[in-house]
């Protein structure tokens with residue numbers, strides 16, 4: 243392992259306990275596997291038709307189907323928005339998932355300090371696109387929807403982890419029906435990767451006002467979203483109650499892990515997703531050294547030092563519950579706190 247600027251899945255390769263990737267624990271749910279098995283023959287035999295999935299997603303969020311753009315994972319939304327909007331002065335609110343930096347090179351970084359609360363006054367007045375995560379990866383902070391709306395210009399809000407927030411009080415997926423903001427289109431990016439633990443399926447969507455949604459939809463390559471992905475997207479939207487046990491488990495595991503870690507290191511309060519942002523003791527090994535050492539224990543963690551605004555000792559730890567978290571806490575105590583990194 244050579245650096246910290248890699249996605250969690252690279253750290254996770256070959257590890258027994260994966261606390262680096264932040265998809266939900268337990269793999270794809272049984273109902274999803276059964277559904278795919280049942281639908282696979284039909285799904286493979288015809289070109290994908292997005293109609294039913296778009297209608298179901300629109301219904302779930304109280305939008306019109308023409309405001310829905312199916313995506314080959316939320317990552318495709320970043321690429322589309324950058325290409326179609328071609329903003330002159332984009333701004334990215336950090337710390338934040340790094341895909342925005344990749345598709346918007348040269349964007350202004352708005353780096354929030356602890357406790358990483360959104361501060362619209364820090365965004366340059368001439369920014370014509372603002373990218374913000376809600377809840378944010380890697381801080382776990384949930385911003386108020388009113389604060390996101392108050393940014394007042396075109397906003398890309400990455401809600402890839404919003405499904406983990408019970409009741410989703412701060413989502414903007416439903417559009418501006420509460421009328422608590424002014425000005426600017428809001429593009430809401432959603433992913434099924436995290437909540438359903440399906441990173442290989444590649445399925446997400448965005449929600450935007452109809453004219454903008456049409457431009458973004460038409461900019462995709464043909465058949466961007468495969469038919470099995472559409473089957474899953476439709477079912478997840480029609481049955482949000484099926485997500486509830488995943489959400490509840492993630493909450494329980496995260497709270498227990500955060501509580502256990504507090505004896506060892508600083509744990510940041512962001513508590514809206516399935517991971518914990520922590521800061522290793524300053525007199526111990528840094529995050530990269532520690533992550534490399536933990537691989538000897540079969541444990542993968544995500545050094546967070548490469549996220550703008552975080553330092554050499556920040557780590558993002560996905561809560562897995564039970565024995566896996568117990569092994570993590572024990573190994574951290576040994577290697578991070580007692581100072582035996584190797």
Ligand SMILES: Cc1ncc(COP(=O)(O)O)c(C=O)c1O
Nearest residue numbers: 315316317339379402433435446
């Ligand atoms: C905040 C955030 N947004 C989007 C993505 C990409 O999700 P998808 O797998 O749907 O492309 C990730 C994946 O790491 C993420 O962490």
